[in-house]
Amino acid sequence: MNPGTESQNPRAYPYLIGILLVVAGIAVGTQVWRGKTAPAEEGEDIDTDQPTNWRGIAVLVALFVVHALLIDYIGWPLAAALLFGGTAVTLGARRWWAVVVASLALPIILLYVFTYGLSVYLPPGPLKVLMW
Amino acid sequence: MLPQLVRRRATRAAALLAAAALLTGCGSGSGSNGGQAAPITGLKIMAPAAPGGGYDQTSRAMQKDLQDTKIASGVQVFNVEGASGTNGLKQLADSKDDNLLMTMGLIMVGGIQTTGSEKTLKDTTPIARLLAESEVLVVPAESPWTTLEGFLESWRQDPKNTPIAGGGAGGSEQILLGLIADQVGIDPGQINYVANSGGGKALEKVLSGEVKAGLNGVSEFKEQIDAGKLRALAVSGDNRSKLLPEVKTLKEQGVGLSFYNWRGVHARPGLSDSDKQKFTDMLTRLHDSEAWKKTLVDNDWEDYFLTGAEYSSFVDSENERARKVLTDIGLVK
Amino acid sequence: MNSVELLLQGFQHALSAQNLMFALIGVVLGTLIGVLPGIGPAMTVALLLPITYSVDASAAFIMFAGIYYGAMYGGSTTSILLNTPGETASVMTAIEGNKMAKAGRAAQALATAAIGSFVAGTIATAALTLAAPQIADWAVSLTSVDYFALVVLALVTVSAMLGSSPLRGFGSLLIGMFAGMIGIDSLSGQNRFTFGVDELTTGLPVVVAAVALFAVGETLHVAAWLRQTPPKVIGVSTVWGLPKEDIKRSWKPWLRGTALGFPIGAIPAGGADVPTFLSYAIERKLAKGKAKEEFGRTGAIEGVAGPEAANNAAAAGVLVPLLTLGLATSSTAAVMLAAFQSYGLRPGPLLFTSNPELVWGLIASLYIGNVLLLVLNLPLASLWAKLLRVPRPFLYGGILTCASLGTYAVNQSPVHLVILLVIGVLGFAMRRYGWPIAPAVVGLILGPIGEENLRQAMQINQGDYSALVSTTFAKIVLGLALLAVVASLVLRVRARLKGKQTPEALVGAGAGN
Structure with missing residues (x-):
């Protein structure tokens, strides 16, 4: 190889990582095939003895996509209120008035903190009326 | 090096200013500021x-001084990262916006070559060259070489075992190194160039002594040169650098070339002559202002102003020079 | 100028009204997220990365360091009162601490944790003050060969030591390293793995990746298996201090924990988690008489004092390679490294000379933060404990909202929110199938540093691979890396023969925060 371009060869390292990834993938695949699966990560709020709630996950993913698409139209705070409220209800919040109050309060507080406290811009959407 | 974040730090302030300008009826054409041309907006x-x-620094300095001198108002600056500047170039080349300017410079000239970008500077309208930085060649303080001549002699004898650190591949340092090699009779293809993703890293490589020499902007190395950790052998410009007045230029030491890492301003392709003249006048006024003179001093930049057809032909010659040396090095096929 | 003078100037800087306020925000926020389940310091700092566009560097790092230290304090509260550690480094505290709480000694457990954290944090910060400048001076002589060896050591230990499955840890690391390659290659200017998408030429944004893996992944994971019964929190009254007898039993474990934590944290290997289980093992071995009876039954205070001290000392230790070498060995340090990069600052041997105000202000703020944290945590412990009862639907709704905020605030791009979601789903899958998260984050940040140094070493030595072991330092470091792999395998095999869980396996439970 040209000595002038050894450090500029962008290919070698990706190949190395790629090969290692394939090896690791095969190794994990073999383990799983032989019945050696790893336990799911545990946590304070995790109870792996119950069946997986796939529906809940699908709803959260869909909510997030809607949230991302709506920001350009209704501003960040309202889109965030939808995300927060939707997530809370999906995870089992039942007191509707608490959900509504929290969903509106949190994004508005965050809007103020980021806009005025940290000078980080967020599109306020119709809530522009609350800005000064 | 690492995934950098895209930022639009000052755009909010700029947007506010723009909004304020709109609200106040936006003096454009009202001719109320006593004889002076109205500020350029948008x-x-x-x-x-x-x-x-x-x-980024150049763009923000222009923004500030254009606004402070009231030559323009509500100037927005934004960053388009990636691909040695050619991502930004692509955006400008496809733009229909008459009010869009892009800062560029020698590093982009090299980047267009090494990345094989389909858009080139031919797809833009050159406006002006603004400023330049001189490069400095250094060796570690404990190295045996005290003169440029001594270093060049050892380098010539064994270029492969003389690793030299600088910035990114195809950037100004690698171009300059190729030019020096060519000038003193070393095959540019034999240069052992250690690319770094920033001036700070090139500095670490020289300080650790694992490379024999380093090349970078004067301001990047100045502090360690003054501290006695690095020995400066030569600066690349026509004249000595104000920051390192005791360091001789390449020319003074018999290497017949001068080199600047320069920066300029281009606009979208097919810009009308009147708009081109408007921007040329704007940058000329900026260049003549006290604010800009102070900016140059504060940033250790050298004044390197040029406009019109002379600037266009300068770009062409720089492009040719970079293409030739990068081909010799083996970076451009 | 010597260290003492520089430190005094640092105090002057850190005690300015603005910086003091950021330190206070940092420690309060840190304690808060340390106590709260589902959110850790790495994620919090990642969420706050957008402030690097508007707040000056000193203030931001003072706040981040406060969050980092604060989370270590807060994590112990969760461990002791809820028996489910919020942070990896608090796993060991939970074992004896929760038993003590059940036996009615919650106040003593919380007090020894808080005072131990203060003692260890302060001693370790002093050690950092003395050692860091020396190390930075010496590190100037390190070559790319040496740096490559250090990166290998850090990567190997992070994947081998954490998690119940070293193979999955390694896989996770590789995923992170692969993601780190996306974008324009800084040395050659070529695009890699961008698939023609312009947004990807700048690389995968670290904020987005970290926030996605931690926050979005965790929320989805919780959504899959939310515990339906309310958490069993043990109540506690106001804690004012520690009875004489408990101080007598605690002070030696505090010092031993510090002595373990700082050096292990300071070598770029393993981060803050290893010393906590070493400390636990040692305290259990050394226990005599009454303490020996209490260990594993009613809870021995030594088993809380030691690991808590170790974890805070290690947190200070981890800052040594971060500041002097630019290497991160924990996910929080990795995100802080991203913050440095976002300021265009380069942590490394030259940071101490190029940005003395920032470095010394940060170090001084660590002393201040420790004092603030002691005050915040001792008398207010019962208040923090109330946070453990926060309704989970709201908690995770808030976490997801903050994840969107942290990502969107950076560049107002819905595209990045989509990337966030995709990586978040990956983070969920990794959690569900037992792949630890931390190696992926560390790999994402350290991978490119390793690659750059490897390629430069090859360039300088003209493609001679034997050059990678050409320096004594590189030999020692690579030897240590090998040793870490062997030791981890031996421990696991032994544990399997004995049929019981190793401390490493326990740590795996919380890996990811």
């Missing part, structure tokens, strides 16, 4: 690199 400056780099 100007956008693209820095084709990450925040904090040379293009």
Whole structure:
């Protein structure tokens, strides 16, 4: 190889990582095939003895996509209120008035903190009326 | 090096200013500021690199001084990162916006070559060259070489075992090194160039002694040169650098070339002559202002102003020079 | 100028009204997220990365360091009162601490944790003050060969030591390293793995990746298996201090924990988690008489004092390679490294000379933060404990909202929100199938540093691979890396023969925060 371009060869390292990834993938695949699966990560709020709630996950993913698409139209705070409220209800919040109050309060507080406290811009959407 | 973040730090302030200008009826054409031309409005400056780099600093300095001198108002600056500036170039080349300017410079000239970008500077309208930085060649303080001549002699004898650190591949340092090699009779293809993703890293490589020499902007190395940790052998410009007045130029030491890492401003392709003249006048007024003179001093930049057809032909010659040396090095096929 | 003078100037800087306020925000926020389940310091700092566009560097790092230290304090509260550690480094505290709480000694457990954290944090910060400048001076002589060896050591230990499955840890690391390659290659200017998408030429944004893996992944994971019964929190009254007898039993474990934590944290290997289980093992071995009876039954205070001290000392230790070498060995340090990069600052041997105000202000703020944290945590412990009862639907709704905020605030791009979601789903899958998260984050940040140094070493030595072991330092470091792999395998095999869980396996439970 040209000595002038050894450090500029962008290919070698990706190949190395790629090969290692394939090896690791095969190794994990073999383990799983032989019945050696790893336990799911545990946590304070995790109870792996119950069946997986796939529906809940699908709803959260869909909510997030809607949230991302709506920001350009209704501003960040309202889109965030939808995300927060939707997530809370999906995870089992039942007191509707608490959900509504929290969903509106949190994004508005965050809007103020980021806009005025940290000078980080967020599109306020119709809530522009609350800005000064 | 690492995934950098895209930032639009000052755009909010700029947007506010723009909004304020709109609200106040936006003096454009009202001719109320006593004889002076009305401030140019709606100007956008693209820095084709990450925040904090040379293009970004240049763009933000232009923004500030254009506004402070009331030559323009409500100037926005934004960053388009990636691909040695060619991502930004692509955006400008496809733009129909008459109010869009892009800072660029020698590093983009090299980047277009090494990345094989389909858009080139031919797809833009050159406006002006603004400023330049001189490069300095250094060796570690404990190295045996005290003169440029001594270093060049050892380098010539064994170029492969003389690793030299500088910035990114195809950037100004590698171009300059190729030019020096060519000038003193070393095959540029034999240069052992150690690319770094920033001036700070090139500095570490020289200080650790694992490379024999380093090349970078004068301001990057100045502190360690003054501290006695690095020995400066030569600066690349026509004249000695104000920052390192005791360091001789390449020319003074018999290497017949002068080199600047320069930066300029381009606009979209097919810009009308009247708009081109408007921007040329704007930058000429900026260049003549006290604010800009102070900016140059504060940033250790050298004044390197040029406009019109002379600037266009300068770009062409720089492009040719870079293409030739990068081909010799083996970076451009 | 010597360290003492520089430190005094640092105090002057850190005690300015603005910086003091950021330190206070940092420690309060840190304690808060340390106590709260589902959110850790790495994620919090990642969420706050957008402030690097508007707040000056000193203030931001003072706040981040406060969050980092604060989370270590807060994590112990969760461990002791809820028996489910919020942070990896608090796993060991939970074992004896929760038993003590059940036996009615919650106040003593919380007090020894808080005072131990203060003692260890302060001693370790002093050690950092003395050692860091020396190390930075010496590190100037390190070559790319040496740096490559250090990166290998850090990567190997992070994947081998954490998690119940070293193979999955390694896989996770590789995923992170692969993601780190996306974008324009800084040395050659070529695009890699960008698939023609312009947004990807700048690389995968670290904020987005970290926030996605931690926050979005965790929320989805919780959504899959939310515990339906309310958490069993043990109540506690106001804690004012520690009875004489408990101080007598605690002070030696505090010092031993510090002595373990700082050096292990300071070598770029393993981060803050290893010393906590070493400390636990040692305290259990050394226990005599009454303490020996209490260990594993009613809870021995030594088993809380030691690991808590170790974890805070290690947190200070981890800052040594971060500041002097630019290497991160924990996910929080990795995100802080991203913050440095976002300021265009380069942590490394030259940071101490190029940005003395920032470095010394940060170090001084660590002393201040420790004092603030002691005050915040001792008398207010019962208040923090109330946070453990926060309704989970709201908690995770808030976490997801903050994840969107942290990502969107950076560049107002819905595209990045989509990337966030995709990586978040990956983070969920990794959690569900037992792949630890931390190696992926560390790999994402350290991978490119390793690659750059490897390629430069090859360039300088003209493609001679034997050059990678050409320096004594590189030999030692690579030897240590090998040793870490062997030791981890031996421990696991032994544990399997004995049929019981190793401390490493326990740590795996919380890996990811």
